[in-house]
Amino acid sequence: MNRRAADPHHHTVAGPLADRRRASDLAAVENADLCSGCVTCCTYITVEVDAPRAAWEYDQWIWALYHRGVSLYVERPERWFVHFGTVCEHLNQAGRCDIHGRHPVLCRDYDPRSCERRRPLADVVAWFDRGDELEAWLARQRPAHYQRLLAYRRQTPAGPPVADALADRKALDQGLIGISEPAADTIPDTREPGSPSDRARARRGAEERT
Ligand code: SF4
Ligand code: SF4
Known part of the structure; x- marks a missing residue:
C-alpha cells in the first residue's frame, strides 16, 4: 500500500x-x-x-448484503463504502478503550470535535442494509444496469438441486444409498517415491550435501 487509505469512519x-x-x-x-x-x-x-458498474459486481454486493451486519452506502460525489457493524474487541464494558495509550493511530486521529456525534454525515445519497434494498435502488436509479443484472442471472444456470439432508440421512440409514469407494486410479498418489529406507538415505544424502 503506497498511500494512506481513506479514513475508515463515516465522513x-x-x-x-x-x-x-x-x-x-x-x-x-x-x-x-x-x-x-x-x-x-x-x-x-x-x-x-x-463503484459497481458490471452485473457481476452488483450480484456480489447483493450477496454481501445478505449477511447480517454488512451494509453499503454511497457518498456524493460518487464513492462507495462497505460498512461492517462490528464492535472493537478493545471496547470494554465501561465503554472505554482498554488499550488507550497504545491504541491505533487512526483512532487517535479521529477527531471528537468534528465526528459524527457533532456534525452531520457527509453527503450520503444511499444506504443499503439488505440485498433487496440495493436491488430496488438499482431498478429505480440505474434501470439499464438492472436489466444487465437480470440478463446475467438468466444466462447462469440456477445451480444444482438443493440437497435434502434429512431425507438423505433416512435413506442412508435404510441402506437405500450406497457410498462407493472411489476407484484406485482416481486417488492421487501423494506418497514420496521409494521405500522408507530409500527416503531416509535420500534425506541423509541431502543433509551431507548442505
Ligand atoms: S479507540 Fe480504537 S482500539 Fe480503542 S476501543 Fe475504540 S476502536 Fe478499539
Ligand atoms: S464522540 Fe465521536 S469520537 Fe467520541 S466516541 Fe462518539 S463518535 Fe467516537
Whole structure:
C-alpha cells in the first residue's frame, strides 16, 4: 500500500475548527469529556470499494448484503463504502478503550470535535442494509444496469438441486444409498517415491550435501 487509505469512519461535513490543535494533541480528559456517553466510532468499520458498474459486481454486493451486519452506502460525489457493524474487541464494558495509550493511530486521529456525534454525515445519497434494498435502488436509479443484472442471472444456470439432508440421512440409514469407494486410479498418489529406507538415505544424502 503506497498511500494512506481513506479514513475508515463515516465522513462528516467538513469545516474549520476554532481550535487548531490536532485530535491527537487533545488531553485525555478533553477526549473523555467529548466522548462521554458515546462509543459509536468503536462499533463499526468502513472500507471504500470500487463503484459497481458490471452485473457481476452488483450480484456480489447483493450477496454481501445478505449477511447480517454488512451494509453499503454511497457518498456524493460518487464513492462507495462497505460498512461492517462490528464492535472493537478493545471496547470494554465501561465503554472505554482498554488499550488507550497504545491504541491505533487512526483512532487517535479521529477527531471528537468534528465526528459524527457533532456534525452531520457527509453527503450520503444511499444506504443499503439488505440485498433487496440495493436491488430496488438499482431498478429505480440505474434501470439499464438492472436489466444487465437480470440478463446475467438468466444466462447462469440456477445451480444444482438443493440437497435434502434429512431425507438423505433416512435413506442412508435404510441402506437405500450406497457410498462407493472411489476407484484406485482416481486417488492421487501423494506418497514420496521409494521405500522408507530409500527416503531416509535420500534425506541423509541431502543433509551431507548442505
Ligand atoms: S469520537 Fe465521536 S463518535 Fe467516537 S466516541 Fe467520541 S464522540 Fe462518539
Ligand atoms: S482500539 Fe480503542 S479507540 Fe480504537 S476502536 Fe478499539 S476501543 Fe475504540
